Amino acid sequence: MSSPSVSLPLSAAEVLDREFLEIRAKLLQLAASLDRFDRGDGSVAGDERYELIRRGLDILRDASPEKAEQIQRLFSRDYDDNWQANLKMPLAE
Amino acid sequence: MYYFDPHIHMVSRVTDDYETLAKMGCVALSEPAFWAGFDRGSVDGFRDYFRQLTEFEPKRAGWYGMAHYTWLCINAKEAENVELSREVIAMIPEFLDRPGVLGIGEIGLNKNTRNEAIIFQEHIDLAMRTNEQILIHTPHLEDKYMGTRMILDMLTDDSRIERSRVLVDHVEEHTVRMVLDEGFWCGMTLYPVSKCTPERAVDMVEMYGPERMLVNSAGDWGPSKPTAVPDFILAMRLRGHPESLIRKVVFDNPFEFFSQSRNFHFTPPELTEPAEA
Numbered sequence: 001m002s003s004p005s006v007s008l009p010l011s012a013a014e015v016l017d018r019e020f021l022e023i024r025a026k027l028l029q030l031a032a033s034l035d036r037f038d039r040g041d042g043s044v045a046g047d048e049r050y051e052l053i054r055r056g057l058d059i060l061r062d063a064s065p066e067k068a069e070q071i072q073r074l075f076s077r078d079y080d081d082n083w084q085a086n087l088k089m090p091l092a093e
Numbered sequence: 094m095y096y097f098d099p100h101i102h103m104v105s106r107v108t109d110d111y112e113t114l115a116k117m118g119c120v121a122l123s124e125p126a127f128w129a130g131f132d133r134g135s136v137d138g139f140r141d142y143f144r145q146l147t148e149f150e151p152k153r154a155g156w157y158g159m160a161h162y163t164w165l166c167i168n169a170k171e172a173e174n175v176e177l178s179r180e181v182i183a184m185i186p187e188f189l190d191r192p193g194v195l196g197i198g199e200i201g202l203n204k205n206t207r208n209e210a211i212i213f214q215e216h217i218d219l220a221m222r223t224n225e226q227i228l229i230h231t232p233h234l235e236d237k238y239m240g241t242r243m244i245l246d247m248l249t250d251d252s253r254i255e256r257s258r259v260l261v262d263h264v265e266e267h268t269v270r271m272v273l274d275e276g277f278w279c280g281m282t283l284y285p286v287s288k289c290t291p292e293r294a295v296d297m298v299e300m301y302g303p304e305r306m307l308v309n310s311a312g313d314w315g316p317s318k319p320t321a322v323p324d325f326i327l328a329m330r331l332r333g334h335p336e337s338l339i340r341k342v343v344f345d346n347p348f349e350f351f352s353q354s355r356n357f358h359f360t361p362p363e364l365t366e367p368a369e370a
Contacts, residue, residue, distance in 0.1 A: 003302030003303060005302050006298060006299045009332055068293065068296070069266040071266075072237075072238070072265055072266045073238065073267050075234070076267060077235050077239045078239070079239050079242045083239075083243055087206075087207040087210060089207065090211065090214075
């Protein structure tokens with residue numbers, strides 16, 4: 001029931017022109033964060049959050065569309081179809 | 094361009110913010126009841142809060158020529174105290190006929206618990222019995238997807254609900270489609286770290302169209318920006334979108350949604366400007 005989409009008034013090349021430096025800066029920020037993991041004592045290799053970050057980077061490299069939605073789902077708890085019964089909701093009892 | 098901020102917590106802001114909002118083109122705002130940063134201890138604490146929302150905040154907004162509207166509830170964080178929640182729900186009707194009260198909100202879920210869901214349903218029942226509109230808070234971060242689906246389950250299970258009178262707020266890329274597809278209105282909240290940036294909000298308008306979409310600042314006592322809606326307006330302009338599309342999202346849509354409330358009386362500025370001599 002969502003309404004018709006609205007065309008992005010910019011071409012892909014125009015988007016790249018506008019956002020290249022911003023994306024470059026974000027990549028550097030991300031790279032520096034990952035470097036800090038390496039320079040800090042110990043390891044985060046077994047940390048679930050680190051694994052989520054690695055999987056997020058894989059999504060960015062993938063060619064599939066709607067990457068923002070995929071990243072959101074990656075960092076979300078899954079839906080439990082039986083939540084009303086599991087929570088013993090009054091109407092489900 | 095003038096605009097409407099449909100979700101902002103002005104009790105947490107200073108009077109200078111009202112002045113800034115007016116200077117930025119805000120002509121009206123709506124303020125849902127929310128968590129004060131601590132759990133209140135009694136129903137009288139909420140009664141005083143509702144007086145602030147219905148008496149003093151409209152006055153402060155009026156000092157700068159803005160209209161102030163509000164929504165009443167006990168929020169999801171405090172819903173774990175079921176006994177207090179039921180006392181508050183029983184007290185809310187004292188305020189429902191006050192000028193500017195648009196309905197019940199922001200109700201919803203926080204950590205998707207049983208008590209939160211029960212109190213959410215009891216708020217819904219109150220709204221149905223009193224014929225009020227509903228404004229809904231969806232959870233943050235990792236709990237948003239599950240919580241939004243739980244909320245939609247409860248809404249769509251209740252045959253009394255008129256979907257065009259319900260606004261589901263804080264949607265993001267993974268929840269916007271399901272809310273629109275079920276026929277509800279949706280709000281995008283511009284919190285850059287935990288919710289949505291102006292640029293991503295523009296993306297969602299482009300991907301899903303402008304119908305039943307609102308954008309808000311949800312400015313409150315935490316890190317937030319009361320002037321986030323003008324940031325969205327600028328982001329839309331920089332993409333090359335027409336003024337008519339921008340106006341639809343920041344003014345026409347909230348005006349249309351709120352017009353369904355019996356306590357919403359607002360005249361758009363172009364109809365109140367004095368005629369030229």
